[in-house]
Amino acid sequence: MLSYSLRNVCILKPSQCRITRALQHTWRHCSTSPSEGLDQVRTLLQLCVDRYYVSPGQTNTELFQRGVSCSYGPLGTELRRNLLEQWWHSVNSSTEQVFGINTLSSSKDTGTDALRIVECEPLKHILEQQELSKEQLIQKIQTLIQRSPSLRENFLQGALEQFVPSLELVNRKLPFGLAETGLCFHPSDGSGCPAEVTQTSLVWFCPPRTSSQWLDHWTRQRLKWWRKFALSPSDFSSSVVPEEELEESASRGVRIVYSFPWGQEPLETLCSRGNTELLQTYKGVRSKLQCRDGRKSVPHVVSVTGNMDRGVMAFLSNSLQQLKKEDSKQKLLQRKVLKLHPVLAPVKVALDIGRGATVELRQVCEGLLQEFMDAKISTWPGYLETLPTSMEQLNTKYDEMGVLFTVVISENTLESGLLQVRSRDTTIKETKHISEVKNFLSRYISAADHI
Known part of the structure; x- marks a missing residue:
């Protein structure tokens, strides 16, 4: 499948696109009726456009509702910035030894199922070679794709690659974590174009015997953090990731979810990932990975991945109140208020x-x-x-x-x-x-x- 952008590159994915679940939840999860829920969504989206949170346009508001990066207005940009600052502060202050890193958004990754940036001119040149057979054409395009840089879909691999360089910083002692925020690219949901998402990532390295306890610790911390800024904290909850939905390397997972009018959506996903990916990153050389924890064991990884675009949508939805009031002529009016937490308010x-x-x-x-x-x-x-x-x-x-x-x-x-x-x-x-x-x-x- 080929997906063209309006610039001089296109973004390609060799395999079939995966389908997101952004708005596929059923109404039976809602506490309100479908019509009431739809009215709430329409009111919120219109208010966000009218009050400078989101730029106008049907496509843009649809991106915003899906929980992916959109064109924010001045207030939306400030709200997202405040949210990211509070996230950073929370992971650094809740425990010791969390360090910030910054990795490249593209790399020469050799994975066959990665989103890739392909320059349009070389692709166009291949397609214009009419003397090529179908098989030759496919082979040349596949070669071009495989040689093109890949776009990150999460921050995990970058953190794994930073593990060994960071070991001396902590005197080879566990636990410690590497945190990062920025844009990642999610596969197409059928539109033909991948979506940008403002992600947060904490990759926590810990002794194997305590990885389960650390997953529980971070789950409590993250749920507490989301609820801290909520007008209605009960709308934020946690749920276990079903075994069939876990990533291949994960043995256990938990989601922090928000109850939108249309159903629950994940805000953060926490996974206990073992040490398989760490070993693969360093080609199985265990001596590089061993730490001073009293045992010659390879650390286990607990990952915490958040979607801050959906987080912005969640807090706006959670803070909107529609109240009845009387004006100076005793006429009954509806008063809309965004009761955002003082720290988050733009x-x-x-x-x-x-x-x-x-x-x-x-x-x-x-x-x-x-x-x-x-x-x-x-x-x-x-x-x-x-x-x-x-x-x-x-x-x-x-x-x-x-x-x-x-x-x-x-x-x-x-x-x-x-x-x-x-x-x-x-x-x-x-x-x-x-x-x-x-x-x-x-x-x-x-x-x-x-x-």
């Missing part, structure tokens, strides 16, 4: 101006914006908006963006230093002195991170 505070001298108020906003930036508090400069908008409309917009607080600078601020702070989660408006706001926000975010 925008912590929005700065707006109320009534008063516009030039002076903007100067105050600029000074406050600089304070927030210095404190690494992401801020939406709403005061730069030129179109007249009511505070009610602004609150609706910021709630749907997931902004934690809205700070309004008014004429009263110029006179007394007092301003108004509105909370996304409670809708309560408090009056604070301008000198207190930065510390208040920093303490709030820090406290939320330690819950």
Whole structure:
């Protein structure tokens, strides 16, 4: 099967494409009815487009819903970055001896079932040779494919190759882990084009006698981490990978899954892989692999592989609340709020101006914006908006963006230093002195991170 890209290369896979399971779950897994679930999905996808999480376009939103890398908007990009930072922090702080690595996305791998980058010009040249028989044509194309660099589908092999160079770093003692994040390529789901996925990977090397306990340890840690940021933690759960679905080298596996409106989808997969792949990587030379654990044994591998694009989708789905409210004319309206965890929220505070001298108020906003930036508090400069908008409309917009607080600078601020702070989660408006706001926000975010 040949799959062409719009650039000067195409991506090929010698064998038949494997089918993903992204949206093949049945509705019987849902806690809501099919129509309610579909409505939730439509509402979420439209909100993500309207509020700068995902770029518009049917194809792009379909990629996003499938849990693969899509074209993110400014807020979606920031949310994914926050999620990756928290993942990195979690694997480094939950136990000692985890080191970051960076491997190439392509290599001269000799595997016959790998995705490969093939330049179009050599391929076109072969196809234009009309004197070739069918068998000769197939042979030349196969040779071209096999000589082309392969694209990684996960980070495992790169970590295995880094094992021996990393041994001296840890004085040849176990356990330790190698972590990496970045893009990987998943085989086509029938569309003819492989999908990019933002993956996280922890490859944990441990003594053979403790590999089962380490798999259990990391399962508890990872489920706890996902639930930490959830508005509804029970939507995140773990399940054992059925034996028939395990990779050939894995003896045991666990999935961290999220219950979407259409069914459960895996966010992370943990596997106890034994030492077969490690031995294959180093051509069976056991002496290179032995560590100081009191026995001359080859370490076992526990892999933790996550899909952060699906993780972004999971937290957006989990945080969306649709609440009933009355407007100023006592008309019943539906209020949509993205109650993202304070640490993950792309925008912590929005700065707006109320009534008063516009030039002076903007100067105050600029000074406050600089304070927030210095404190690494992401801020939406709403005061730069030129179109007249009511505070009610602004609150609706910021709630749907997931902004934690809205700070309004008014004429009263110029006179007394007092301003108004509105909370996304409670809708309560408090009056604070301008000198207190930065510390208040920093303490709030820090406290939320330690819950």
